[in-house]
Amino acid sequence: MSVPAFIHLPHPNLIADDVRAAAIADPVFGRVFTDHMVSIRYTEGQGWHDAQVMPRGPLSLDPATAVLHYAQEIFEGLKAYRLDDGSMALFRVEANAARFNASARRMAMAELPEDLFIAAVKEAVAADAHWFPPVDGGALYLRPFMFASEVFLGVKPAAEYQFLVITSPVGNYFKSGAPAISLWVSEDYTRAAPGGTGAAKCGGNYASSLVAQREAIANGHDQVVFLDAAEHRWIEELGGMNMFFVFDDGSIVTPPLTGTILPGITRDTIITLARDAGLTVREEPYAIDQWQADAESGKLTESFACGTAAVVTPVGKVTRGESSFTIGAGGPGQVTTKLKDKLVDIQRGRAADPHGWVTRL
Ligand SMILES: *Cc1c(COP(=O)(O)O)cnc(C)c1O
Numbered sequence: 001m002s003v004p005a006f007i008h009l010p011h012p013n014l015i016a017d018d019v020r021a022a023a024i025a026d027p028v029f030g031r032v033f034t035d036h037m038v039s040i041r042y043t044e045g046q047g048w049h050d051a052q053v054m055p056r057g058p059l060s061l062d063p064a065t066a067v068l069h070y071a072q073e074i075f076e077g078l079k080a081y082r083l084d085d086g087s088m089a090l091f092r093v094e095a096n097a098a099r100f101n102a103s104a105r106r107m108a109m110a111e112l113p114e115d116l117f118i119a120a121v122k123e124a125v126a127a128d129a130h131w132f133p134p135v136d137g138g139a140l141y142l143r144p145f146m147f148a149s150e151v152f153l154g155v156k157p158a159a160e161y162q163f164l165v166i167t168s169p170v171g172n173y174f175k176s177g178a179p180a181i182s183l184w185v186s187e188d189y190t191r192a193a194p195g196g197t198g199a200a201k202c203g204g205n206y207a208s209s210l211v212a213q214r215e216a217i218a219n220g221h222d223q224v225v226f227l228d229a230a231e232h233r234w235i236e237e238l239g240g241m242n243m244f245f246v247f248d249d250g251s252i253v254t255p256p257l258t259g260t261i262l263p264g265i266t267r268d269t270i271i272t273l274a275r276d277a278g279l280t281v282r283e284e285p286y287a288i289d290q291w292q293a294d295a296e297s298g299k300l301t302e303s304f305a306c307g308t309a310a311v312v313t314p315v316g317k318v319t320r321g322e323s324s325f326t327i328g329a330g331g332p333g334q335v336t337t338k339l340k341d342k343l344v345d346i347q348r349g350r351a352a353d354p355h356g357w358v359t360r361l
Contacts, residue, residue: 004040004116006123009054011035024133024169029309030141034128034167038120041149042110044159051116053123056166062151066158072148073203074103077308078265079139079170080125080361082132083349088125088140090359091347093118095265099201100144102263106200108157109146117144124165125361133169141170141309170309179331180316181305183238184216185225185288187321191236191260193229198236198260205262209239221319223305227288228260234285236260238305241313242267245291246302246335251280266306266343272355273342279335288320295325302333304340312340 014035015023023032037056042048067073076096080088097114104111121142132140144165148158189212192198197205209224216224223241228234235255237243242264245253252274257263274281294300295318303315314332318325327333345351349358 004049004051006038006051006053006119009052011055013055020131024131024135024138026135027133027138027169027171029170030168032169034131034140034169036124036127036167038124038127038165040112040116040120040163042112042161042163044110048110048112048116048163051120053127059162061149064151064153066148066150066152069153070148070155071202071204071207072107072109072158073145074100074107074109074201075143075145075203076100076201078121078142078144079308079347080129080132080142081139081347081349083360085349087349088129088132088361089347089349090121090125090361092265092269092357093121093359095268096121096144099263099265100146103200103202104146106197107202109148110161112146112163120144120163120165122361124167128167131167131169133171135171137172137311139170141168142166143168180314180327181222182220182317182319183223183225183315184219184221185227185318185320186212186215187232188212188215189224189226190229190232191226191239194258194260196260199257199263201262206239213239219319225288225318233287233289235288235291237262241305241307241310244270244304244306244336245286245294245300246304246333247294248299248301250335251282252335253282253284253286255285256283264307266308266311269343269357270306270312270339273339276354277338277342291318292320292323292325295327301328302336303327304333304336312336312343 039052040048041050078096097117101111146161146163149162150158150160191209212224223238226236271281306312314336315327316330346353
């Protein structure tokens with residue numbers, strides 16, 4: 001399939017320099033957006049067409065647009081980083097392009113050629129590079145997504161899709177700046193079941209997780225931990241981050257990719273970096289009872305969550321029903337900090353990139 005060229009539409013009213021400067025001085029995650037967006041359309045029989053870089057603005061949708069009824073929607077999340085030499089770079093964008101298509105297949109949606117996904121992301125960064133926020137840990141967060149745009153109420157995979165990339169300048173994800181987060185184990189809700197959509201990055205997974213996340217917040221915690229649907233015993237992941245467990249012998253455990261958790265690119269990166277550092281990483285199920293017992297005995301020394309938005313975030317405290325337990329000293333542990341620093345150093349171009357993860361722009 002040939003890749004369409006991007007048309008650049010004129011922008012009649014760019015946001016003024018002083019308004020932009022104020023907006024990116026201390027951006028709250030996901031609240032600030034840039035001037036442009038990228039859009040590509042798909043029509044069955046015709047393929048991908050109308051690739052455009054255009055002014056960011058509202059979409060006009062017919063009320064019978066399929067996504068509004070049957071939720072055929074997928075997304076990705078990645079960041080453009082500023083390197084110490086002032087240039088910009090993407091991190092493992094090829095992995096995002098591949099995962100996007102894995103999600104598309106699961107949701108019976110059209111696949112987007114990976115080179116077109118990557119070209120669209122690069123167009124988005126090029127259009128709004130001057131929106132890069134001048135803050136510690138700052139980045140341009142890119143949100144490629146695709147939805148069923150066909151106007152039809154029949155239940156079937158849509159014949160038309162719109163793919164978009166929007167850009168949001170971001171600082172640190174957890175604005176409290178807390179050294180470690182606290183987790184609430186959901187006893188009532190599960191996120192995904194075998195054969196379901198847990199491994200696809202689709203909006204529907206988030207829709208079903210929000211009630212549990214709200215419960216976590218209402219109980220004074222930062223994030224919810226989901227257990228497996230079948231036995232309510234095995235730790236799966238948070239609403240939007242994967243989990244890692246560090247033991248006193250220096251080994252690390254993370255839940256395996258069995259189809260019910262999202263295959264995080266940060267997760268894969270951490271596994272690789274840990275093995276590069278000579279640590280033993282086991283991808284194996286880890287039970288909630290064992291987590292508590294190991295934390296209490298001291299066998300487990302650290303736990304952390306990871307994902308693109310929040311990078312690597314230490315877990316300080318966990319609550320299950322009436323009982324709570326503390327991880328290590330309740331703050332960031334040594335292994336967590338070492339892995340996070342290594343990851344950030346590669347992302348910012350300060351450390352060698354032996355795996356070819358960084359794409360300079
Ligand atoms: C996106 C996501 C992650 C993290 O994936 P990264 O590629 O590391 O950003 C983890 N869990 C869920 C449910 C997600 O949607």
